[in-house]
Amino acid sequence: MADETRIFSVEIITPDRVFYTGEATMIEFNTAAGELGVYRRHIPLTTVLAPGIVKIHKDGEEDVLAAVHSGFAEILPEKVIILAEIAEWPNEIDRNRAQAARKRAEERLANKTEAVDVKRAELALRKALVRIDVTK
Amino acid sequence: MASMRDIKRRKSSIQSTQQITKAMKLVSTVKLQKAKNRAEQTNPYFNYMYQTVTSMLAKSGTVNHPYLNRNESPRKAVIVITSNRGLAGGYNSNVVKLVAASEELPSRDVQIYAIGGKGRDALERRGYEIKVDDSEIIESPAYEDASALCRQVLEDYTSGEIGEIYLAYTHFKNTVSHEPKLMKLLPIEFDEEEIKDAAESNVLMNYEPNEEEALDMIIPKYLTSLFYGALVEAVASENGARMQAMDSATSNAEEMISDLTLKYNRARQGSITQELTEIIAGASAIS
Numbered sequence: 001m002a003d004e005t006r007i008f009s010v011e012i013i014t015p016d017r018v019f020y021t022g023e024a025t026m027i028e029f030n031t032a033a034g035e036l037g038v039y040r041r042h043i044p045l046t047t048v049l050a051p052g053i054v055k056i057h058k059d060g061e062e063d064v065l066a067a068v069h070s071g072f073a074e075i076l077p078e079k080v081i082i083l084a085e086i087a088e089w090p091n092e093i094d095r096n097r098a099q100a101a102r103k104r105a106e107e108r109l110a111n112k113t114e115a116v117d118v119k120r121a122e123l124a125l126r127k128a129l130v131r132i133d134v135t136k
Numbered sequence: 137m138a139s140m141r142d143i144k145r146r147k148s149s150i151q152s153t154q155q156i157t158k159a160m161k162l163v164s165t166v167k168l169q170k171a172k173n174r175a176e177q178t179n180p181y182f183n184y185m186y187q188t189v190t191s192m193l194a195k196s197g198t199v200n201h202p203y204l205n206r207n208e209s210p211r212k213a214v215i216v217i218t219s220n221r222g223l224a225g226g227y228n229s230n231v232v233k234l235v236a237a238s239e240e241l242p243s244r245d246v247q248i249y250a251i252g253g254k255g256r257d258a259l260e261r262r263g264y265e266i267k268v269d270d271s272e273i274i275e276s277p278a279y280e281d282a283s284a285l286c287r288q289v290l291e292d293y294t295s296g297e298i299g300e301i302y303l304a305y306t307h308f309k310n311t312v313s314h315e316p317k318l319m320k321l322l323p324i325e326f327d328e329e330e331i332k333d334a335a336e337s338n339v340l341m342n343y344e345p346n347e348e349e350a351l352d353m354i355i356p357k358y359l360t361s362l363f364y365g366a367l368v369e370a371v372a373s374e375n376g377a378r379m380q381a382m383d384s385a386t387s388n389a390e391e392m393i394s395d396l397t398l399k400y401n402r403a404r405q406g407s408i409t410q411e412l413t414e415i416i417a418g419a420s421a422i423s
Contacts, residue, residue: 013180013181013184014181015178015181015279015361015364016174016177016178016279017177018177018180031344032344032345033344033345043342044341044342045341045342045343045344046188046192046341046342046343046344046350046354047343047344047350048344048345048349048350048353048354071357072188072350072353072354072357074184074188074341081184083181083184083185083188083357085279085283085357085360086279
């Protein structure tokens with residue numbers, strides 16, 4: 001039996017679906033200011049997400065992993081809501097496609113010309129890296 | 137009275153039209169089901185987004201942010217979501233009428249961001265300036281389309297080209313009722329009471345990196361979610377409207393066919409009676 005006092009609810013919502021709802025004892029994710037781990041009774045915080053892996057820890061169960069690419073999280077003492085523009089389960093990701101995207105982005109960054117949108121390429125690279133990471 | 141052959145011809149032409157409208161009704165019923173599910177799935181995202189933005193603004197009422205203040209430009213942008221195909225009853229013209237009838241939107245000050253060819257053509261005829269035509273995205277709206285549109289509109293807004301942004305679309309209430317809507321997006325205006333409620337009910341929220349940066353990033357997302365929600369609802373409304381239009385077309389055709397059947401039978405009987413009278417008259421003349 002899980003310890004009631006440590007559990008809080010987690011919701012991950014994307015424009016196309018309610019991606020995940022459930023309970024957790026801890027959740028980790030990447031924010032614009034760095035990695036963040038949240039337990040129950042965290043101070044209320046709204047933070048901007050960076051592309052990364054969301055890791056949901058549960059008592060006595062395996063951790064749940066998902067790739068989240070952009071959005072923000074609202075943290076309340078007993079609830080965490082992640083509003084993500086894109087969220088994917090590891091089994092939805094095409095690893096080969098991510099590898100190809102990574103290669104493309106790296107090439108674009110390697111030979112920078114006027115035509116290359118550096119920010120976009122960097123973002124694409126980060127997304128590809130997160131996708132590859134989460135499927136490991 | 138029309139001849140039997142004429143009536144027959146007319147009846148068969150109406151029958152084939154009825155077959156078409158029946159098939160179209162079936163197709164749009166299926167499409168409506170899909171679009172409706174999608175519209176329902178986007179709802180939670182939008183609701184949370186709305187809550188978050190209201191509660192943020194409740195607390196940062198004094199923040200001086202470009203998205204919250206009106207800029208100088210008198211130009212107004214209107215994003216008009218209609219369909220690319222007709223035969224949907226008043227669906228397209230209702231949205232167009234709403235824009236044309238709005239007193240806040242005189243056509244000389246307005247530039248249209250058109251999504252949907254029907255609305256674009258109708259507004260162009262009425263003398264509106266079409267700034268952007270993104271009609272193909274209504275065929276299968278994706279979140280990326282909404283976010284690309286949002287980026288472009290916001291760029292025009294921050295560069296001072298436009299001073300206000302409106303959105304005209306058809307709100308999907310339920311399968312049988314859809315309501316054309318015109319809403320103002322920027323500068324953001326919220327219901328005072330809702331802001332007050334949000335301010336009272338919420339715990340003190342912290343923002344990371346800080347409030348202004350969070351606003352900077354959340355407001356475009358909020359607008360994108362509005363656009364996306366409007367697109368998805370518009371598709372559902374379009375199919376709902378078409379389903380209704382085709383349903384009434386089918387039953388009208390039914391009515392006409394039964395009317396013509398009656399007329400045809402009468403004409404047939406009339407011609408038989410006439411033939412008989414002629415034969416009898418002929419026979420009695422001989423004897």
